[in-house]
């Protein structure tokens with residue numbers, strides 16, 4: 001790639017903006033507009049990551065690495081130079097595209113009784129939680145025209161995995177939740193596979209920027225678990241979208257001293273219990289205080305609330321967690 005093209009890409013993506021989109025937060029201001037914060041490239045306990053937004057450069061005094069936004073993408077996503085360029089290019093175009101998709105699906109949600117009935121059946125009753133999570137619905141067959149109107153060519157929608165080869169919504173008849181750089185779709189039909197993501201990473205912990213300041217956080221597997229807990233008043237809840245955490249999610253839980261309450265599914269085959277034990281050991285080894293919740297057999301937090309569990313009973317489970 002030519003030097004000019006690289007410079008142009010870098011100009012499109014200011015380093016600070018890219019860092020913040022990946023949950024980095026400045027801890028303190030330095031002279032000449034520079035910032036210091038925790039290093040996202042290693043497990044950092046005191047801020048050692050220096051960012052100069054004017055020059056769009058970083059340097060970490062902890063791990064000794066530094067460079068521009070491309071170098072950061074290489075290290076952060078653990079990819080080579082050409083792959084980092086591809087990721088950055090996609091990132092440039094993907095954020096506004098996903099926003100447009102989410103807006104389109106949010107409008108549809110309130111037009112389809114089947115969608116609202118499904119949410120009701122999963123214990124989501126409050127408009128507040130629907131707004132907070134920006135929940136939408138893909139009835140099928142509306143996205144293409146909606147995005148074409150906004151000027152997105154069909155090829156872009158297909159490449160992003162939003163439209164399938166026969167030009168239909170990939171998320172058709174799914175409740176849609178926006179994630180950081182991805183979308184999660186839950187099928188409302190038992191005939192389709194229940195979970196759908198776009199190709200690529202599921203991102204970090206769900207709405208982590210809302211939660212990271214709490215000294216204790218509750219970690220759940222699924223977004224419907226998240227929704228019922230948030231609705232019941234537990235605001236320190238986050239979700240890993242499955243019981244296996246990716247490297248970034250794990251690092252987020254370790255970034256400062258906190259207590260993590262793991263509330264994974266107590267499913268009959270024991271996989272949730274197994275995953276939470278394994279996670280607890282790994283977190284403990286990083287100095288994180290971990291408690292595991294004992295939900296009644298066969299339950300997850302969502303079904304716990306659906307079967308007459310309430311906030312007070314869940315609070316008791318938190319207090320009893322070891």
Ligand SMILES: [Zn+2]
Pocket residue numbers: 039040041042044049060061062063064065
């Ligand atoms: Zn570092």
